[in-house]
Amino acid sequence: MGRKEEGLIPEIVSAVVPGPKSVEYHNRCTKYFKGLSEQVKLFPVAFESGKGYVLTDVDGNRYIDFSSGIYVTTLGHCHPKISEAVAKYAGQLMNCHDFTTEIKMRLVEKLAAILPGDLKGFQLYDCGTAAVEAGLRICRAATGKHELVSGFYDFHGKTYGGVSLGHIRSTAYGATRAPGSHMVPRPDPYRPIWTKADGTIDTDKYIEFYEIYLDRGTVGSVAAFVLEPIQGWGGSIIPPDDFFPKLKSLCERKNILLMADEVLTSWGRTGKWLCMEHWNVVPDVVSIGKGFGNGFPVTCVAVREKYAKSFESISASSSYGGNPMACAAALASTEVIEEENLLEHAQHLEKVFRKKMADWTTKYQIVGDCRVKGCLLGVELVKDKKTKEPFDAAGKMVYQKAFRKGLAWIPAGHILRMSPPIIMPEEIAIKGMDIIEESIAETEKELLK
Ligand SMILES: Cc1ncc(COP(=O)(O)O)c(C=O)c1O
Incomplete structure (x- = not known):
């Protein structure tokens, strides 16, 4: 399964990468374009096309x-069905505020049919x-609550x-949290706070803590828990399987909603439409994005039927939300996933990745943990396996080495984050993992000599 592209891949033809044109374009562009991500600063390549x-x-x-x-481009770059769908509406009707269009009608009918439970109220952004x-x-x-x-x-x-509601130091220089915003520890199996006697993470202790916190740490007006199912930016941190079912029960007991922020984890990324489906939990509110339009900026809020009328009281519409091109991109992406059995393929690739990484923590001194759900991967590099001290220098070195060998990717600090498109054939997925492993081995040799 997967879609094979033509020609040798990877193929590095420049004597050094980034090559001379990349360097020139990057220098000219960044004279004016500011605020680059760390990844671009560490590997200033200029791209021309994607297929x-x-x-x-x-x-x-x-x-x-x-x-x-x-x-974002979960189905690969420029899938012909998606590109054609956008082009059709770029030539037919670009925007008509939130008036009904046929393409929007078809999209929301499709969403209602494929999303789990009674997630049947939508707005688009x-x-x-x-x-x-x-x-x-x-x-x-x-x-009617605010926290x-x-x-x-x-x-x-x-x-x-x-x-x-995020890790504020890295995203909001000088800001403080909005009143009524609370942060609690969430279970990270590699770095647990509460463990059972056998050393494994104790989900119940987290839930018990939340119950105490709701009682003593808030003013008793908590509207919702708002969580990523798997933390993407935080480093592909996958909670234990019993976490969300137990949290949902707590929320129900306390009359609190559960909002899943699935901007990163939805639309096939983890092998399901929603990541929460892995745990049979239907959230009350869900945000969906990134792969939803496979590159076209379109996102969605889905809510359970009984809360759908709340859209009326939040002035829900926006300038670009649900424009015809966006609806066409989202509907085409959804149909491609169905027609090409890509949820199943992402689940298959998970097994391939799992097998490739199975011995990395024993084989390499700097690899502390490997994790994967569908095509969402994380490898944590540490200086010492006992203290688990993050190894940022190793993360940077592995990133640059692998890029030079022909792997375009986006690690963050000491965590190697990978998110290949779910259309990737198995042999290319293995090639990519080989490049990463080779780069880890070389980095370990250089940094620990
Ligand atoms: C979980 C999550 N929520 C929200 C966002 C914000 O999405 P955007 O960058 O499209 O505004 C992101 C982006 O990375 C995300 O990962």
């Missing part, structure tokens, strides 16, 4: 895409952050509401 899982830079070097932009903010407003409107609880190292976008 499927292949990215080509302006010097003609061809890379395996292990990032999908930034978890143009970025993940806007969807999150609308979701927060829905939680407040539906409950919100999120988890350490969560990420929910860069506007005030989202930042207030």
Whole structure:
């Protein structure tokens, strides 16, 4: 399964990468374009085109895409069905505010059919952050309560509401949290706070703590827990399987909503439409983004039927939300996932990745933990396996080495984050993992000599 692209991949033709044209374009561009991510600063390449899982830079070097932009092009670059769908509406009707269109009607009917449980109320936006903010407003409107609880190292976008529920030091210089925003520890199996006698993580202790915190740490007006199912920015941190079912029960007992921020984890990224489906939990509110339009900026808030009327009280519409091109991109992406059995393929690739990484923690001194759900991966590099001290220098070195060998990707600090498109054939996925392993081995040799 997966879609094979033509030609040798990866293929590095420049004497050094980034090549001369990349360097020139980057220097000219960054004279004016500011605020680059760390990844771009560490590897200032300029891209020209993308097809499927292949990215080509302006010097003609061809890379395996292990990032999908930034978890966005889940179905690969420029899938013909999606590009044609957008082009059709670019030539027919670009915007008509939130009036009904045929394409919007077809999209929301499709969403109602495929999403789990009674998630049957929708509004559309143009970025993940806007969807999150609308979701927060829905939680407040539906409950009449104002406090919100999120988890350490969560990420929910860069506007005030989202930042207030995220790891604030890295996203909001000089800001403080909005009143009523709370942060609690969430279970990270590699770095647990509470463990059982056998040393494994104790989910019940986290839930017990939340119950105490709700009682003593809030003013008793909590509208919702707002959490990423798997923390993407935080480093592909996958909670224990019993966490969300137990949290949902707590929420139900306390009359609190559960909002899942699935901007990063939805639309096939983890092998399901929603990551929460892995744990059979239907959240009350969900934000969906990134892969939803496979590169076209379109996002969604989905809510359970009984809360759908709350959309009326939050002034839900926006300038670009649900425009015809966006609906066409989202509907085409959804149909491609169905037609090409890509949820199953992502689940298959998970097994391939799991097998490749199975011995990394024993084979390499600097690899502390490996984790994967579908095509969402994380490898944590540490200086010492006992203290688990993050090894940032190793993360940077592995990143640059692998990029030079032809792997385009987006690690963050000491955590190697990977998010290949779910259309990737198995042999290319293995090639990508081989490049990463080779780069880890070389880095370990150089840094620990
Ligand atoms: C979980 C989560 N929520 C919200 C956002 C914000 O989305 P956007 O960058 O599209 O505004 C992101 C982006 O990375 C995300 O990962």
